[in-house]
Amino acid sequence: MSEIAKFELDGKTYEFPVIEGTENEKAIDISTLRGKSGYITIDPGFKNTGSTQSAITFLDGEEGILRYRGYPIEQLAEQASFTEVAYLLIYGELPSQEKLASFQNSITKHTLVHEDMKQFFEAYPAKAHPMGVLASMVCSLSTFYPESLDPNRSPESKDTTIHRLIAKLPTLAAWSYKNAIRHPFMYPKNDLDYCSNFMHMMFAMPTEEYQIDPVVSSALNKLLILHADHEQNCSTATTRIVGSSQVNLYAAIAAGITALWGPLHGGANQAVIEMLEKIDADGGDVDKWVLKAKDKDDSFRLMGFGHRVYKNFDPRATIIKKACDDILEKMGIEDPLLDIAKKLEKVALEDDYFIARNLYPNVDFYSGIIYRALGIPTEMFTVMFAIGRLPGWIAQWKEMIEGGEPIGRPRQVYTGATKRDYVPLSKR
Numbered sequence: 001m002s003e004i005a006k007f008e009l010d011g012k013t014y015e016f017p018v019i020e021g022t023e024n025e026k027a028i029d030i031s032t033l034r035g036k037s038g039y040i041t042i043d044p045g046f047k048n049t050g051s052t053q054s055a056i057t058f059l060d061g062e063e064g065i066l067r068y069r070g071y072p073i074e075q076l077a078e079q080a081s082f083t084e085v086a087y088l089l090i091y092g093e094l095p096s097q098e099k100l101a102s103f104q105n106s107i108t109k110h111t112l113v114h115e116d117m118k119q120f121f122e123a124y125p126a127k128a129h130p131m132g133v134l135a136s137m138v139c140s141l142s143t144f145y146p147e148s149l150d151p152n153r154s155p156e157s158k159d160t161t162i163h164r165l166i167a168k169l170p171t172l173a174a175w176s177y178k179n180a181i182r183h184p185f186m187y188p189k190n191d192l193d194y195c196s197n198f199m200h201m202m203f204a205m206p207t208e209e210y211q212i213d214p215v216v217s218s219a220l221n222k223l224l225i226l227h228a229d230h231e232q233n234c235s236t237a238t239t240r241i242v243g244s245s246q247v248n249l250y251a252a253i254a255a256g257i258t259a260l261w262g263p264l265h266g267g268a269n270q271a272v273i274e275m276l277e278k279i280d281a282d283g284g285d286v287d288k289w290v291l292k293a294k295d296k297d298d299s300f301r302l303m304g305f306g307h308r309v310y311k312n313f314d315p316r317a318t319i320i321k322k323a324c325d326d327i328l329e330k331m332g333i334e335d336p337l338l339d340i341a342k343k344l345e346k347v348a349l350e351d352d353y354f355i356a357r358n359l360y361p362n363v364d365f366y367s368g369i370i371y372r373a374l375g376i377p378t379e380m381f382t383v384m385f386a387i388g389r390l391p392g393w394i395a396q397w398k399e400m401i402e403g404g405e406p407i408g409r410p411r412q413v414y415t416g417a418t419k420r421d422y423v424p425l426s427k428r
């Protein structure tokens with residue numbers, strides 16, 4: 001028999017069903033609460049509120065577990081390709097060889113962006129942050145594909161939009177970088193795999209041959225897989241809620257990109273490197289910066305530390321830390337920021353403040369150091385995260401739209417002025 005949650009309010013007892021997920025996660029279904037009692041719940045930051053039931057990603061913050069569609073992140077990061085993981089997230093199962101080939105083929109066909117979009121890039125100042133450019137460009141794609149405006153038009157049309165997005169995001173991302181440094185845009189090369197093609201568009205020049213380093217594209221493949229989904233985080237919840245208004249997928253993904261940009265979310269990878277550079281320039285006194293992070297009168301936080309759901313360790317950080325050591329060794333790079341990062345991690349992990357609050361390095365603590373080793377400029381780090389997260393956003397949007405979820409519309413407890421009469425300007 002399923003469990004029932006009971007609670008008392010104003011002398012009355014209310015009953016609500018308890019629902020249980022496939023990994024025994026339990027939730028009280030309060031969807032009838034207001035109708036029955038007139039009350040709503042309040043939970044700023046949604047720390048205890050599930051917004052949906054989802055079959056895509058399982059995460060256990062206490063145990064440090066992350067699985068996409070049941071497959072452990074460690075196995076996927078080690079053995080799969082990013083496009084294979086994208087297929088898994090979006091369509092629910094690992095693809096057969098034929099299905100993967102057809103998916104990759106469709107993505108390859110759509111890598112070019114409309115020539116008119118080049119003019120949009122040229123209108124941005126060289127100092128434009130690439131995340132701002134990327135979000136606008138992704139929203140602009142909707143203007144070239146009016147048939148995508150109805151997200152429910154047909155399954156084929158939905159698939160075409162999904163494939164276009166996965167295909168074009170690396171092109172738009174690389175071009176936002178080329179534009180910032182005022183270098184000529186490099187067109188995609190469709191004989192390259194997804195990650196190598198991105199590196200080509202980022203770093204090749206029309207004047208010379210560019211050799212893709214397999215170490216680099218394999219590291220990139222791993223990083224993108226690690227970022228591909230993370231259940232109901234800020235940008236994913238944003239994508240689902242914006243998409244729930246039945247706006248087109250390009251617009252919903254553009255909203256996800258802007259949510260990701262913030263330093264408390266995906267923007268942390270850029271913020272970590274900037275913080276490590278600051279500590280380095282300040283003489284490398286890690287203890288001083290740990291003290292600053294603990295001081296409640298100081299707004300400084302250790303970027304790359306802490307997570308809303310991981311309270312033991314972030315499994316992605318464990319994989320990334322190892323990958324970081326491997327890549328720096330393979331590429332023969334010595335990065336002073338890595339030493340500072342390691343010192344900082346050690347000091348913080350032994351400090352009572354961080355222990356008491358379960359603050360551990362998150363995925364972004366080491367990802368920036370790898371991106372630096374791959375030659376990716378700091379301002380592009382969050383763009384890299386967006387490329388990785390795209391399949392997750394799409395999968396979550398698809399689940400939401402195909403599940404017929406209602407428009408997302410939270411309630412509030414009003415705390416403003418009660419009714420008062422308007423005073424004409426002349427009498428104020």
Ligand code: ACO
Nearest residue numbers: 263264265266268293301302303304305306307308357362
């Ligand atoms: N440095 C110092 N103190 C911290 C940090 C930090 N990085 N993170 C949290 N704390 C402290 C808070 O001050 C608070 O202390 P208090 O209880 O004495 O008031 C306590 O730990 C809990 O912090 P909250 O902000 O309430 O935790 P929340 O779950 O809301 O925030 C977040 C999580 C946003 C990730 C936070 O830890 C943070 O700001 N970290 C730094 C930014 C970062 O790395 N973000 C990337 C997250 S991963 C991602 O999005 C991909």
